[in-house]
Amino acid sequence: MKFYYRDEQLQELTELQVQSNETSKMAVLLGRRRIGKTSLAMEFVKETKSVYLFIAKKSETLLCESFVAEIKNKLNISIHGKIESFKEIFKLLLEYTKTNSLTLIVDEFQEFFNINPAVYSDIQELWDLHKNQSRLLVIFIGSVYSLMHKIFENEKEPLFGRADRMIHLRPFSIEQTYFILNDYGIKDIETLFEFYVVTGCVPKYLDMLLTNKCSDINSMLDFMLKENSPFLNEGRNQLIEEFGKDYLIYFSILELIARGKTSSSEIQSIIHKNVTSYLDKLESVYRVIRKFRPIDAKPNAKLVRYQIIDNFLQFWFRFFHRNRNALEIHNYEYVKEIIKQGFRSYSGKVMEKMFVELLAASKQFNRIGTYWEKGHRDEIDIVAINDMKKVIVAAEVKRNAKKNSQARLEHRASNLLKHYADYNIQYLRLSLEDAKKFLEAE
Numbered sequence: 001m002k003f004y005y006r007d008e009q010l011q012e013l014t015e016l017q018v019q020s021n022e023t024s025k026m027a028v029l030l031g032r033r034r035i036g037k038t039s040l041a042m043e044f045v046k047e048t049k050s051v052y053l054f055i056a057k058k059s060e061t062l063l064c065e066s067f068v069a070e071i072k073n074k075l076n077i078s079i080h081g082k083i084e085s086f087k088e089i090f091k092l093l094l095e096y097t098k099t100n101s102l103t104l105i106v107d108e109f110q111e112f113f114n115i116n117p118a119v120y121s122d123i124q125e126l127w128d129l130h131k132n133q134s135r136l137l138v139i140f141i142g143s144v145y146s147l148m149h150k151i152f153e154n155e156k157e158p159l160f161g162r163a164d165r166m167i168h169l170r171p172f173s174i175e176q177t178y179f180i181l182n183d184y185g186i187k188d189i190e191t192l193f194e195f196y197v198v199t200g201c202v203p204k205y206l207d208m209l210l211t212n213k214c215s216d217i218n219s220m221l222d223f224m225l226k227e228n229s230p231f232l233n234e235g236r237n238q239l240i241e242e243f244g245k246d247y248l249i250y251f252s253i254l255e256l257i258a259r260g261k262t263s264s265s266e267i268q269s270i271i272h273k274n275v276t277s278y279l280d281k282l283e284s285v286y287r288v289i290r291k292f293r294p295i296d297a298k299p300n301a302k303l304v305r306y307q308i309i310d311n312f313l314q315f316w317f318r319f320f321h322r323n324r325n326a327l328e329i330h331n332y333e334y335v336k337e338i339i340k341q342g343f344r345s346y347s348g349k350v351m352e353k354m355f356v357e358l359l360a361a362s363k364q365f366n367r368i369g370t371y372w373e374k375g376h377r378d379e380i381d382i383v384a385i386n387d388m389k390k391v392i393v394a395a396e397v398k399r400n401a402k403k404n405s406q407a408r409l410e411h412r413a414s415n416l417l418k419h420y421a422d423y424n425i426q427y428l429r430l431s432l433e434d435a436k437k438f439l440e441a442e
Helices: 007-019 037-044 060-075 086-096 109-115 118-130 145-153 174-183 189-199 203-211 217-224 234-258 264-271 276-284 311-321 324-328 332-361 406-420 432-441
Strands: 025-030 050-054 102-107 136-142 165-168 289-292 305-308 367-373 377-386 391-397 424-430
Touching: 007 025, 007 037, 007 136, 007 165, 025 037, 025 145, 037 102, 037 136, 050 060, 060 086, 086 102, 086 118, 109 118, 109 136, 109 145, 136 145, 174 189, 174 203, 174 332, 174 432, 189 203, 189 217, 189 311, 189 332, 189 432, 203 217, 217 332, 234 264, 234 276, 234 305, 234 311, 264 276, 276 289, 276 305, 305 311, 311 324, 311 332, 324 332, 332 367, 332 377, 332 391, 332 432, 367 406, 377 406, 391 406, 406 424, 424 432
Parallel strands: 025 136, 025 165, 050 102, 102 136, 391 424
Antiparallel strands: 289 305, 367 377, 377 391
């Protein structure tokens, strides 16, 4: 798949590169695995003098052997003596850039926590000493969010405050994915939605499926559920390093949320364990889930639900992780059938997320959420509000447009709308065809 849609991030890096001609600059690329951080960095340096260093899981001495070879090759310089530490590598490049401009990319930077944590202090010391005399743009890339957050945003860590730019890469938007699929001749809104549900618009997943000629949910499942498929353990590989030894309890919680058990009481009643601290970490440390309340609820209201942010991870935990026994004995057809039977029902809630994204992209509202009352009564799928223009939208979302009911929607909204008597009230009954109208209006 060709390189798509990272113009804003490329512009940010270009601005830093220009500034690095006066004094060294540091950028950090953050984001889940498969989101395209390395692709972005390599696209940026296509026509720029650069050195790319990948922090593999091996000793610092062996890493430095390969780094020295790469530096010699890329910069055409002689290096005398044996270099065995990253501190020496970084010092060498800072000295080199006192007379030459250079972009340095360090990929999987968080791995130094396992190899030699002292590297972060070494970098801070050298950076503070040499950055004003050198002309280096260094781009640190990391995939383990909790560790990258700790390195650069924890005030107790040596590199806190050193980054000139923290660039968070996110999945493509539904609009961007719509145009990417168009490039591949896929124009059907149903297929777009299937890609949205399964991949979450993560670039690498789109690339793998499109490269392998997947054009609907059946061909996607045929590719994803077969021997040696990269998707079989993808959710596990994404998160196991984040969660460490507690991964089993975190995986169980995520599977339950993906199955629709979205309150802490529901989760706790099944796991038989206090899950409050785990939910807090999943939200604030690992950024895998988000907490939400009814749109007008007070911040400390007990009406709380949880949602997995990433569509792919939600799909993987709902169908792959839950059916891991069948996958372990290679019964892929069984899991395919489970998904096909449950896909329409499962994807209904994901459609609500899609319309929230589309409404947010319209820039017409300052608040978008959902609404329900105690006991899950009078639930409204989406509520969107423009407080400046005094407009409130209540929306019901159904895969089948015939199941939408104006009377039911108005009844469910009656208590909420008592607080918006002077607002212009709009009711929307949304189905998949309405998504196409949103996209074509862009």
